[in-house]
Amino acid sequence: MSVATYPPSFLFFDLETTGADPVFDRPLQFAAIRTDMALEPIGEPVVWYARPPDDCLAHPAAVMTTGLLPDDPVLAGADSEANLANRIHRLVSQPNTCVVGFNNLRFDAPMLRFLFWRNLLDPYRHEWADGNSRFDILDAARAYRLLAPAALNWPVDGNGHPTLRLSELSAANGLTHENAHDALSDVEATIDLARALRNADPALWERLLAARDKREVARVIDQPGHVPFLHVSPRLPARVASASMFCSFGQVDGNRNRRECWDLRFDPLPWLDLDAEQWAERRFLKTPPIEAERDWDELRLPIKSIHLNRVPVVLPAEALERDGVAQRMVIDRARIEEHAASFRRHVDALRERLIGALEQTEGDFPPRPAEQSLYAGFVPNADRRHLEDWWGRARGLRSRDEAIAHARDLLVWPFEDPRLPELAEGFVARNLPEALDDAARERWRARLVDQLRPGQRLDPGQGQAPGTDRDFPTLFAQADRLATDEHWSPEQRALLGPYRRWLEQRERALKG
Template sequence: MQTILWHDYETFGQDPRRDRPAQFAALRTDLDLNPVEDPLVLYCKPADDVLPAPVACLITGITPQEAQSKGLVEDQFIARIDEAFRVPETCGAGYNNIRFDDEVTRHTLYRNLYDPYAREWQNGNSRWDLLDVLRLAWALRPEGIVWPKGEDGKPSFRLELLTAANGIDHASAHDAMSDVEATLAMARLLKARQPRLYQWAFDHRSKHALRSLVDLQSRKPLLHVSGMYGTEKGCCALVAPLMWHPVNENGLIVWDLRESPAELVDMDAETLRYRLFSDRATLEEDGNTRLPIKVVHLNKSPILAPSGVVKGTDPARLAGFGLDGATLRTHLAQVREVADKVQDVLKAVFESPPESTDDDADVALYQGFWPDSDRKLMQEVHRQPPELLGELDVKFSDDRLKTLFFRFRARNYPETLNSEERERWERYRYTKLTDPDSRYLTFERYFAEIQRLMARPDCSARDREILENLIIYGQSILPAL
């Protein structure tokens, strides 16, 4: 039976690679969005080598002490989550989950020596994100849903604003289960008001379905929906495919047809790389703009549709998004003329993108797949009773795993460390949490942020209690060195 596992994390920070999960919630439904299981709610005990971001705790109301008392160690926490996702024919869905929650899942699986990807595709499984589906509905089929604006006066897709505008109960925003129920309610609303759009997006969530839309020979234009375009452009673009990514087989390189591609013809690889990967401030300082080239990752369930989908939308609305038919057709003709001429320079640029300088094994997930021999050893680790992990002599070939296995034991099962290993762990924690150049929150920054938040005139009694608990927690995990 096909099911959708609607899910959400609350975390101790905004970085899905470095910050840690605090709470997970999920609700499984059938394809008609009726629940078929009891809700799942889990808390995760925080490890002592990462500090929670104080602002995150104020938003969620979850302190590390609460997670400690209610939670599972991260290994057991993520194993339960993986088990839920791995039920055959499960589609993992949420709100902004592709960019955030799925990254939390992947990195937590990775840190704990589990396969970070299997649940996404094995046994007929898939994933889907409601956020871009709602952006599509707002841009092209806004009827039947109230679309709120944020404090800046621009359309907002914040879940709590959408639910409030549409009369949906969402009393505990930033509680994982409440957010799951709110996401599901918005899915039901969209399915009721725009059923064809909803079904199209759901049916085209897989990379195989999306690949069938791509015609590189004719450069057939497609509608691409993404928050990267901004609400002033309708969170969408009509794009022409230029080529498949030379390294990532799931990447489609596209051109936004709002702009003329004529300048591409005379551009060398160095200039193209500069115009693609430099930050906006640098480009503006030099009097340049970023090229309207994007990589659409078909394995991230993007919203792609044939260009004809815009025909049912008011032309004035499209023009307001910069989607003028005559201009788009002119630029499409130019793309068809220049695309073959720029294949080599595009290939050179995308074969060697800017390299990551981060050598931290915890965030090295995307630096390659595990060898099969190491996968077997990872399974052996998880077959062992935790109390025997200290006696396990595993010979990983991947250097990342050698580091991760030690950290896995120290975080989840510190009782398996001998005295020498405990000292090694304390030295690691000391450097990570005190070095001014650390990419993690240090004690100095942590306590300073708490004091800053306490000094705010709008610091409530509830906030003060949370912040006082954070002071106690920080003091409790100071390294022994």
């Protein structure tokens, strides 16, 4: 069937996983509902599960969040990760599909990319090819809170701060959300929220959807003369509506999809007194720049990267004309105009400092295991075609013996990409261990036994979030700590007993 045969559609989806790290953690539950562009369902919902793989120990906080114990019967009898990946890949790759979720661009989408990568499927094509795109309802809600606040009731947390949690938004607006952190329930709630936003301001909805096309994003950001634009992002403080005005430097490095942009809350002129090395030192300061405005020595470099192909919320400066927008952003429009004029006058000198700072701070990272090295480069075309052909033939196999022979063909293929032999061996070890020779079987066993030793950090020295150590000693300690944490409900903490028993059983099996 041709691409034109498929009408445009949204595919709303959600994942429940073994933890919060997209690089390392694994999907356990996938749910999706396809809708037309008017957000009316097409066909039946899908809910698929996968068995937890042996080389990924679930984090206790994830178990408490999802309610899915690793030895839950619904998981124990579920599909392999490879089969789940194959089914999801075919679903999201249907032409003219816009893949949508709630916080999917920062969590679920990279989780899918690494799922596909581990399972030798193209990790990117479903996001852009054949008329496909992606969108995030969390980002849309954040934009509506600034630009069309009458669209929803906006809840606050216990400290009086605004919250954009899906469960809280659903409750505040009378939307269906019967079982938070069940994948299908989250999908249904996300669709209801999308309908509420679209119905409240259809023009804004279409404006935000337009950013699925990076050419439209570039049209806003790359206007001649460094014209200011409005940008809404979770990286900007909620107290200023997660928004600011920016001017773009344009493309400053080899990444044609990235723009470095100056935050116009800040006068660029004083920054010319610092050299490129000082800019580099200031680039990664943890203090949010707006909060540090009164203390120059603590001020982070007020430059933000915006990626054209990541569906950013960017709008022309005219968006400030909407009623109350400037007040919610807590900005002085006259100062913004002054800073924009200063930026234009000194843009060449500022750009020179920026390029020097980037050269000092964007070096090579230490080598990573193949399964964590997706972003180390694109797979050569010859390797990509071979993997597509391998999967095409794998889908037609009828017996375990045929599958084992087919897997052995994969293990001896002369890949150009040095990551792929290691990736293929892990894939086969998880799904068809009978296909491994003795040496490969020993390497896999050693990898699993490594989980017994403390300090098995996923990616040493790369600033992973707390909780990413996944060895048995760390997870037992985490479970003990969480058992007394009243942030969690009694029902959630009750899951820690069965979780510990599962962990003990896995530990005994590896020690044996």
